[in-house]
Amino acid sequence: MSVGFLIDMDGVIYRGGELIDGADRFINALLREQIPFIFLTNNSQRARRDVATKLQRMGIFVEEQHIFTCAMATARFLAQKKPNGTAYVIGEGGLLQALHRNGYSIVDHEPDFVVVGEGRTVTLDALEQAVRLIMNGAKLIATNLDPNCPTKNGTRPGCGATVAYLETVTGIKAFSVGKPSPIMMRAARKELGLLTSETVMVGDTMETDILGGAQMGYRTVLTLTGSTRREDLDHFAYAPDAIVESVAEMEDPLAFIRSRLPRGKSEDDTVRLTAMAR
Missing domain, CATH: 3.40.50.1000 (HAD superfamily/HAD-like)
Known part of the structure; x- marks a missing residue:
């Protein structure tokens, strides 16, 4: 199964300076199973090395190449x-x-x-x-x-x-240029060498993470550990493909994808020649 993750940080991996329970196990599983992933942040203050160091000090042992900032x-x-x-x-x-x-x-x-x-x-x-x-x-x-x-x-x-x-x-x-702009969402996917149908966006904010993923045709997972509550979903014309209380529910990433997410749409990966000829 070819798949990779774009992952928001604040509200998904940590809140303030506190690691969200299960976040380290989710990321460790991605590293162990060599599933490509990258963290996306709309915070422009820190360089990617600084962001990686912050995560390492919280027990998330990632490198600079796992960080993509606005x-x-x-x-x-x-x-x-x-x-x-x-x-x-x-x-x-x-x-x-x-x-x-x-x-x-x-x-x-x-x-x-x-x-x-x-x-x-x-x-x-x-x-x-x-x-x-x-x-x-x-x-x-x-x-x-x-x-x-x-x-x-x-x-x-x-x-x-x-x-x-x-x-x-x-x-x-x-x-x-930042989330939910297609510029950032597309660039992050290309950093991982993924196709549209292989990309899963995980975030806590409907207006940026989930909207950006939906506009790009990525599968989306909303976590309720951040700014969005379940009752807020009625206010949006779009919806995530899956909702989790926290990323602790994603500790087995491949099993989660198979059981909780729809299949990626391969027709979104390329422009069909027939469509171009119209």
């Missing part, structure tokens, strides 16, 4: 659209490092793009500068549109809140 997806997207470009950045180290690794220079005047990620030190001066640059022609890019971020001390504003400020002031809408 900062990485954003930097790769920009490098494809305008190689060796320039950016004014509101964000932190993970986003800055990703842009540098993809050939971008960070500037504070006449940038090609204003790129917004998470930041705990956003200032009014930085926002005013971003407004001026956008009004002078810089394109507004968001690593994600999540309005808030859960922390051990409660909820704080997320990247989407900063972006909304800039959109309101300038009247210009941002282009977002």
Whole structure:
């Protein structure tokens, strides 16, 4: 059985600094059975090495190649659209490092793009500068549109809140690369070398994880250890393929796929020649 997993982290593997029961056993099973997987995060603050270290300290022994951030997806997207470009950045180290690794220079005047990620030190001066640059022609890019971020001390504003400020002031809408954007969802699948029919998205948020997976034709698993409650599902026109109380129910990943998920649709893997000829 060819299969691989795209896995959200916060609310699926851990909550705050606490490992969710069974998460380590689920990931250990994937490693033991050599099932490809990658963690997806809409948090652009940390570099992938930092994220891997955080997981290792919680008992999830993964490597850098198991991490895919919205900062990485954003930097790769920009490098494809305008190689060796320039950016004014509101964000932190993970986003800055990703842009540098993809050939971008960070500037504070006449940038090609204003790129917004998470930041705990956003200032009014930085926002005013971003407004001026956008009004002078810089394109507004968001690593994600999540309005808030859960922390051990409660909820704080997320990247989407900063972006909304800039959109309101300038009247210009941002282009977002993070989940549920097909750009990030497709790039993560390609990192693993999977086909659409072989890809399973596991997440706790209907508006990002499950929506992104559904739009791409991936099979989806919603875990109830995060932001979505079972009664919330009535508000959505789409639904996950399976619902679990936690990933502890997925400790035998292949048995779970066989018993709880529909078969992957191989017709989603390629464009049929007959369809192209119409």
